[in-house]
Amino acid sequence: MSSTPILEMRGINKSFGAVQVLHSVDFRVYAGEVMALVGDNGAGKSTLVKCVAGIYPMDSGEILFEGAPVHIHGPRDASALGIEIVYQDLALCDNLDIVQNMFLGRENLTSVRTLDEGTMERRARQTLAGLSVRTVKSVRQVVSELSGGQRQTTAIAKAVLWNNRVVLLDEPTAALGVAQTDQVLDLVRRLATNGLGVVLISHNMNDVMKVADRITALYLGKVAAEVKTSEITHAQVVELITAGRTGNIGLKPAEAAQSA
């Protein structure tokens, strides 16, 4: 494991009006690892993600990409760095097929400026094959015919296709059944195996314990703890989420109480 995180956020503060949502949050992701970002509703998970995405400007703090400070002022800056966010609503067009969705807005063109379907189809297949996806029957299936898991797979494959370095997944298994959840978690694991930095935002502790290398727990806008999954139990993570501390891990008792 490289010692420099591929993406690091230091001392992020963010307020909406009088409400401070993030209190000097530190967050880092290593290439080849799955970092779970957990926390109760309102803990600031989405806000943090939207700061990385360039949707919200930060009040203070800095973002480092591969150790170098970067400025993210908009979604395009994030994409340019190779940071891709797969939102919960997936943003797929039901009336287009998998290939068309994966290349939407970035289509390959032939020399006469028409759509190069052959190249796109081949690249889509290579990407899916690279992720060992076996759940999709045909890359020419229209999204409206796909199951929830297949849609999630398509959205993740779309994020991988563009040579991204960091992929943030917002509740990828929330709407899925048991078997499909397993498939998507396998896929998440493979993203890390393929060398990407993966951020998994999830409410589901089973998913987190199964697939994450590290866990960052947010408690009311503060980082309660950043721990290795192997060094913590399911119950402890739940305690971190609900109380901000567990045993000697987490916020100081006074701080946790004061935040609440």
Added chain:
Amino acid sequence: MTEPTPTTPTPAPAPVLANTAAAAAPTEAGFSVDAGATNLKEAFLGYVTRIRGGEVGALPAVAGLVLLLVVFSTTTKIFLTRGNLANLPTQAAPTILIGMGLVFVLLLGEIDLSAGTAAGLASAGMAIAVNFHGNLQTQLKGGMFGAYIVVMVLALIVAARERLWPGVIAIVFGGVVLVTHIGSNQVLAILLAVTTGTSIGILTGFLRARVGIPSFVVTLALFLAWQGVLIQFLGAGNSFPTQRFKTINALENTNISPLWSWVVLIVFVGGYGAFTLYTSIRRRAQQLSAQPVSIVVGRFAILALLGAFSVFFLNKNRNPNKGHVIRGLPWVVLLILIVLVAMTLLLSKTTFGRHLYASGGNAEAARRAGIDVPRMRIAAFGISSSLAAIGGVVLASKQGGVPADAGGGNTLLFAVGAAVVGGTSLFGGRGRVRDAVLGGLVITIIPNGLQLHPNVGASYQYVITGGFLLVAAAVDALSRSRRPT
């Protein structure tokens, strides 16, 4: 699932994944990605699955067409005569052309109620130009000429700001025709009408997309407004004839010679067959998903048979009276074919078309993919009104002039009906240009056939046409609800 073609990895390099997935790439051999349906049975089963899943395509329109043909040819003697059948394409032409434009707007889930009167207004510009030696200024009194130019300039500004360059070129061209009085040339006058349509459409789109007025309200207001402008242009109850202008008149009233009719058939149907067959074979060779050759050949054979039969039929004299001979393919059929092919290619082979489908399917997803959805809306309205203007020109040709109520009445509603009956969804995202052609034929055959029944009143035409539209809309809505989401 049978999989005769092994999906071995293609030799093409994978630069995107070179650093991330190189290790995993060899697993592709075990990755059961299809190469499309490989035989007839699979293709048929796939088709059945799609229909059951709500992807009905052209099926209802074709079924309706066959049903109507059978009913009318068995219950009347005149329906199947040459004179009558040859009328169908010319009767359907304005509806089809306006409907083809509406497909673009419907694909975005929008509606354009003003397409009919905009078509009438655009054709009025043409009629005035040819009747007054290209000088619209003397005819359009009370600042109307100035308003005409202002509309074009505003549309030009919008088109330039939105970087819709084909629109910019069209409007500049139309503006030049307008101010330099060269519209006495009929072709230029027709182009003036089309570019007038472009201007109207771009302004409509601007009001919808940038100002944010719902398209129903914008186009309802413009539907009324253009009607009034048209009366101002022509004078109430007045009509400008176009009959004596050969090119304009030729569109709906003259035919291509029999020999050239065959050439048109061979170029279009042969070209279609060659293109689809080439695509299928090449894609299969490259191990991409492709339609089975048997399906492609079968579809081509059916089209070729229908086309050959129609041309053969139309090449026979259909004038029941002695005297001059009427035969050949009506010119307007060629016009429709050209627009059909051009617009189909635009929708299926370009990024513009892809982004239009995406914007109609999920505007938020399109926006996140970097597509300027409002710009797509403006472009769609621009194309819609341009095609509507062509429809208006054809309508003028058919009626022998432009009356003060041109494009009013049911013109627009029949055109919307044509697109919907043909299979274009009112909910956006689903539809093709050919839908308007199939639907337009259905919408036209109903009154054509019913008028041959002396004991069936005109009232039934409306009821039956309405019924067809209702069935088509129901199929659309039900097929939508059958989808997973």
